[in-house]
Amino acid sequence: MSMRFVSTILTGVLAAGAVSGGAPRAGSAPAPSAAVVKGTVKVQGAVPKATRIDMSQDPKCSPGHPGGVMTDDIVADGSSGLEDAIVYVSQGLGDAKFEPPKEAAVIEQKGCMYKPHVVAVRANQELKVVNSDTTTHNIHPAPNNNRESNQTQPPGAPLSMTFAREEIAIPVKCNIHPWMHSYIAVFKHPYFAVTGKDGSFEIGNLPPGSYTITAWHGKLGTTIQKITVGESETKTIEFVLKAQAGS
Amino acid sequence: MGIGTVKKIGMAVVALGILMATVQPSYAIPAFARKYGLPCSACHEAWPKLNNFGITFRDNGYQLGKGRDAPIYQDPGYWPIAFRMTPQWHRESTSPRPLDAIPGNGGSGTVAGGITKSGLDISSIDMLVAGTLYKNVSFFAQPFLSDGGVFIGQMHIRFDNLLGSRWLNVKMGKFELDLPISEERSLTLDNTGGAYFNYQFRPVADSNVFGGIGNAQLGVELQGHSENSYTRYSLAMTSSSDGATGLAVNSTYNVFGNFTQGFELPKLGLQRVGVYGYLGQSPTYFQTVGGSPIAGTGTGNRSFYRAGAYGLWYLGKVDLSTFFEHGQDNVYLGNSTPANQPALLPVGAVGPSWNGGFAEAHYTYNPQLILISRYEILRMSRQANPGVRSELGNLDAWTVGYRWYPFMSSRAGLAWVQEYSHLVTQEAAPVFGTSEHKSSYVMGFDFDF
Amino acid sequence: MRTKNISTNCVVLLALLFSSVTSFAQQSHIGKLTGNAKQGKALYRRYCIFCHGPYGDGTGENAPYMDPKPRDFTKATFKCRSTPSGSLPLDSDLYDTISRGVHSSGMPSWRPLTRQQRADLVAYVKSFSSRFEEEKPGAALEIPPAPPNSAESAKHGAELFESMNCWSCHGKEGRGNGPNARTLTDSKGYPIVPPDLTSGMHFKCGDSDQAMFRDLMTGLDGTPMPSFSDAVKPAEAWDLVHYVETLHLNAKKGILVKAEPKGE
Numbered sequence: 001m002s003m004r005f006v007s008t009i010l011t012g013v014l015a016a017g018a019v020s021g022g023a024p025r026a027g028s029a030p031a032p033s034a035a036v037v038k039g040t041v042k043v044q045g046a047v048p049k050a051t052r053i054d055m056s057q058d059p060k061c062s063p064g065h066p067g068g069v070m071t072d073d074i075v076a077d078g079s080s081g082l083e084d085a086i087v088y089v090s091q092g093l094g095d096a097k098f099e100p101p102k103e104a105a106v107i108e109q110k111g112c113m114y115k116p117h118v119v120a121v122r123a124n125q126e127l128k129v130v131n132s133d134t135t136t137h138n139i140h141p142a143p144n145n146n147r148e149s150n151q152t153q154p155p156g157a158p159l160s161m162t163f164a165r166e167e168i169a170i171p172v173k174c175n176i177h178p179w180m181h182s183y184i185a186v187f188k189h190p191y192f193a194v195t196g197k198d199g200s201f202e203i204g205n206l207p208p209g210s211y212t213i214t215a216w217h218g219k220l221g222t223t224i225q226k227i228t229v230g231e232s233e234t235k236t237i238e239f240v241l242k243a244q245a246g247s
Numbered sequence: 248m249g250i251g252t253v254k255k256i257g258m259a260v261v262a263l264g265i266l267m268a269t270v271q272p273s274y275a276i277p278a279f280a281r282k283y284g285l286p287c288s289a290c291h292e293a294w295p296k297l298n299n300f301g302i303t304f305r306d307n308g309y310q311l312g313k314g315r316d317a318p319i320y321q322d323p324g325y326w327p328i329a330f331r332m333t334p335q336w337h338r339e340s341t342s343p344r345p346l347d348a349i350p351g352n353g354g355s356g357t358v359a360g361g362i363t364k365s366g367l368d369i370s371s372i373d374m375l376v377a378g379t380l381y382k383n384v385s386f387f388a389q390p391f392l393s394d395g396g397v398f399i400g401q402m403h404i405r406f407d408n409l410l411g412s413r414w415l416n417v418k419m420g421k422f423e424l425d426l427p428i429s430e431e432r433s434l435t436l437d438n439t440g441g442a443y444f445n446y447q448f449r450p451v452a453d454s455n456v457f458g459g460i461g462n463a464q465l466g467v468e469l470q471g472h473s474e475n476s477y478t479r480y481s482l483a484m485t486s487s488s489d490g491a492t493g494l495a496v497n498s499t500y501n502v503f504g505n506f507t508q509g510f511e512l513p514k515l516g517l518q519r520v521g522v523y524g525y526l527g528q529s530p531t532y533f534q535t536v537g538g539s540p541i542a543g544t545g546t547g548n549r550s551f552y553r554a555g556a557y558g559l560w561y562l563g564k565v566d567l568s569t570f571f572e573h574g575q576d577n578v579y580l581g582n583s584t585p586a587n588q589p590a591l592l593p594v595g596a597v598g599p600s601w602n603g604g605f606a607e608a609h610y611t612y613n614p615q616l617i618l619i620s621r622y623e624i625l626r627m628s629r630q631a632n633p634g635v636r637s638e639l640g641n642l643d644a645w646t647v648g649y650r651w652y653p654f655m656s657s658r659a660g661l662a663w664v665q666e667y668s669h670l671v672t673q674e675a676a677p678v679f680g681t682s683e684h685k686s687s688y689v690m691g692f693d694f695d696f
Numbered sequence: 697m698r699t700k701n702i703s704t705n706c707v708v709l710l711a712l713l714f715s716s717v718t719s720f721a722q723q724s725h726i727g728k729l730t731g732n733a734k735q736g737k738a739l740y741r742r743y744c745i746f747c748h749g750p751y752g753d754g755t756g757e758n759a760p761y762m763d764p765k766p767r768d769f770t771k772a773t774f775k776c777r778s779t780p781s782g783s784l785p786l787d788s789d790l791y792d793t794i795s796r797g798v799h800s801s802g803m804p805s806w807r808p809l810t811r812q813q814r815a816d817l818v819a820y821v822k823s824f825s826s827r828f829e830e831e832k833p834g835a836a837l838e839i840p841p842a843p844p845n846s847a848e849s850a851k852h853g854a855e856l857f858e859s860m861n862c863w864s865c866h867g868k869e870g871r872g873n874g875p876n877a878r879t880l881t882d883s884k885g886y887p888i889v890p891p892d893l894t895s896g897m898h899f900k901c902g903d904s905d906q907a908m909f910r911d912l913m914t915g916l917d918g919t920p921m922p923s924f925s926d927a928v929k930p931a932e933a934w935d936l937v938h939y940v941e942t943l944h945l946n947a948k949k950g951i952l953v954k955a956e957p958k959g960e
Contacts, residue, residue, distance in 0.1 A: 148918060150919075151781055154927045
């Protein structure tokens with residue numbers, strides 16, 4: 001049992017806070033009748049063990065990791081809560097249009113890892129790419145439905161990028177450090193959340209209605225649930241994604 | 248029917264061929280298509296006729312020039328060989344021509360008659376063996392198999408981009424000259440309308456060994472071209488054996504040159520014009536023993552030349568190839584007289600000369616269908632023997648046809664061909680003081696793989 | 697009634713205008729040339745379809761046998777661009793690629809086609825992706841005059857080659873054997889290897905100094921080669937170009953080969 005796993009449980013217990021990426025903020029105060037969907041994404045089955053990443057090719061990477069660093073492709077806490085899954089409304093919003101938020105989302109390259117592993121943004125929202133390392137990275141999103149780009153980023157000023165179309169999710173890699181992977185999910189609406197360390201999520205400010213809610217994970221695929229929420233209702237749902245041997 | 252009438256009909260047929268505009272072709276060495284994954288239509292307007300991309304590919308030594316040409320880049324199972332075959336139904340009729348009044352009785356007197364032949368035929372199988380040996384080193388061989396045996400149509404090696412220059416490429420062996428309009432790549436098949444008469448012409452009773460620029464010659468060719476082959480030149484030195492293999496005594500060397508320049512016209516695209524000339528010598532008699540000539544000992548060389556100009560004109564889907572040739576043979580050649588016995592020349596004998604040309608129109612409906620029509624003419628301007636009627640040897644020929652390529656791939660090609668041609672030879676039937684008409688219809692398939 | 701007529705006319709007029717705008721997107725403009733997608737389609741079907749496919753997605757009948765694979769035009773991702781990474785190429789970038797061909801690939805030079813035909817092909821290639829109607833190409837990279845090649849410049853280029861982690865793919869000696877060289881894939885997931893810069897190879901987007909400068913700055917989209925436009929200053933990019941030239945130079949034992957003269 002790795003150190004990281006223990007600390008994950010600890011932080012999971014202590015923090016237990018969902019990273020809510022989506023609820024609308026400035027300019028659209030929650031309607032009094034708005035509903036909330038919250039709950040947990042759990043993983044079922046044996047989660048493949050994280051493996052130690054060999055960063056020896058670039059000595060500038062390791063100072064951030066005196067004890068070594070483990071892969072973060074699938075991270076679950078002691079009660080199977082799955083981190084870095086995305087829960088979002090995939091159907092039921094009709095043709096509603098939403099303005100992207102003014103403030104930028106941030107993805108950071110630190111110790112030659114992406115923080116966070118999954119970042120969710122809105123279409124045309126600025127995504128700031130920060131390099132906190134002393135080495136040079138390149139950030140290379142490989143979208144299907146958006147523009148592919150590939151920028152070198154030495155230490156220093158952040159880069160900025162936007163994605164015009166919804167896409168869940170765009171794999172991102174650094175060709176210089178081939179172990180570096182992350183995902184950028186792009187939504188055209190604000191009803192999504194990235195799960196916290198305990199697998200919890202909360203999507204707020206949802207107009208009453210019937211929706212299809214999808215839980216997505218980069219390695220474990222997707223699962224959906226259909227729900228109906230009434231005025232001011234808070235609905236709690238649980239998603240289970242299956243870890244298959246070898247996944 | 249006068250020549251004028253024939254010409255009018257021929258022209259009308261050409262025009263009609265253009266108007267019909269409903270059928271068309273494809274094209275040619277599938278070994279290259281397989282190697283590069285390009286379809287026939289990339290190199291051929293309609294196979295076997297090359298377009299400018301194909302001309303550039305050929306001029307570059309069968310290379311695309313992107314670092315993948317040497318055979319080391321090919322699957323080891325790749326074999327640089329292709330076959331071409333043409334099963335067909337053919338009907339040919341000749342009229343009028345002299346026949347004995349009672350067949351089998353030579354003394355029964357001569358009457359004008361006609362002969363019609365028809366049947367299924369296969370002509371020959373062409374093998375096209377061509378590829379690269381190494382970067383800038385390539386080869387080409389074209390043996391053909393027929394009931395008469397196996398013949399080597401062409402066979403040569405070439406070295407390209409010498410000194411890093413695309414203006415210096417050399418090939419050696421037996422090859423079709425860099426003709427204004429390739430006869431090997433003619434879109435028509437049959438032997439009345441398939442060949443270019445101007446390419447093969449010799450006046451009646453002429454003893455010139457040289458059979459015409461259409462014959463493959465043994466030689467060395469220096470060739471060069473601009474990057475897109477808009478500008479090209481070819482300079483060949485050939486043995487005076489008209490392509491016959493084996494060594495000859497007193498063999499001389501002939502020279503062929505061709506220069507072409509392409510240019511773009513707004514909206515119409517690439518046009519091409521060129522000039523060419525062949526200057527050679529031919530023996531007029533042989534060493535003899537007991538009066539019998541010893542093979543390969545030709546001597547008493549006398550000169551001849553062929554020269555002309557041509558243009559390839561593109562007007563959207565219609566294109567026109569125009570060709571003109573002037574030919575002249577030495578007086579001894581023209582009269583089949585040994586140069587060491589001038590007394591044998593007829594009174595007033597001169598070197599024969601003639602002019603000829605053709606116009607060939609194509610309508611390329613799409614890469615899979617091409618309509619073809621051609622009108623060819625040849626006129627003696629001076630007979631070698633003033634006693635011979637001036638029209639002897641004149642000819643008119645026209646052809647219409649189409650090639651339809653039902654599918655297009657980079658592995659094989661198939662064309663369904665129909666063509667009709669008509670040849671009028673002046674004074675070929677002197678018994679009747681008239682001209683001979685020969686018509687030919689071919690329907691068949693032309694395929695290669 | 698009359699007003700209605702006028703407004704109907706206006707609608708018709710607008711529709712006409714709009715349709716002409718739409719067709720404008722089916723054109724290409726290279727210098728004085730205007731390419732037309734309709735003519736381009738006929739040419740594409742004759743010359744291009746067997747690799748790039750009827751839908752322009754790079755799945756022509758020969759695609760399975762090719763390496764690298766034919767470009768998928770529906771993604772509008774192009775290697776050889778003078779525009780920033782992620783943006784659409786200029787018409788002239790596509791025209792240049794069609795004209796030049798792509799070295800070490802099945803893509804030949806199409807200079808034997810007329811300029812007009814190549815411009816028509818550009819227009820048709822653009823029609824495979826709606827991005828060309830929705831977006832404008834990025835701003836063209838400005839290529840400042842090349843400073844003289846000096847030992848000092850090449851040395852600084854070597855330092856940048858180290859600090860910019862170029863070596864992680866291209867190798868410490870530029871031999872294409874960096875620690876990541878075997879992990880690389882193109883954007884379709886096919887394995888792709890970095891070139892051996894010391895082999896005297898030809899660059900895919902042209903061998904001139906300016907082409908190398910441009911490729912460094914804009915990156916080769918669809919491959920792991922990133923853009924350095926936000927990472928190095930133009931003078932530094934020239935230093936890198938000079939360093940890569942010394943690798944080439946070593947390959948040719950002192951003879952710097954400038955292959956493939958520039959043409960149109």
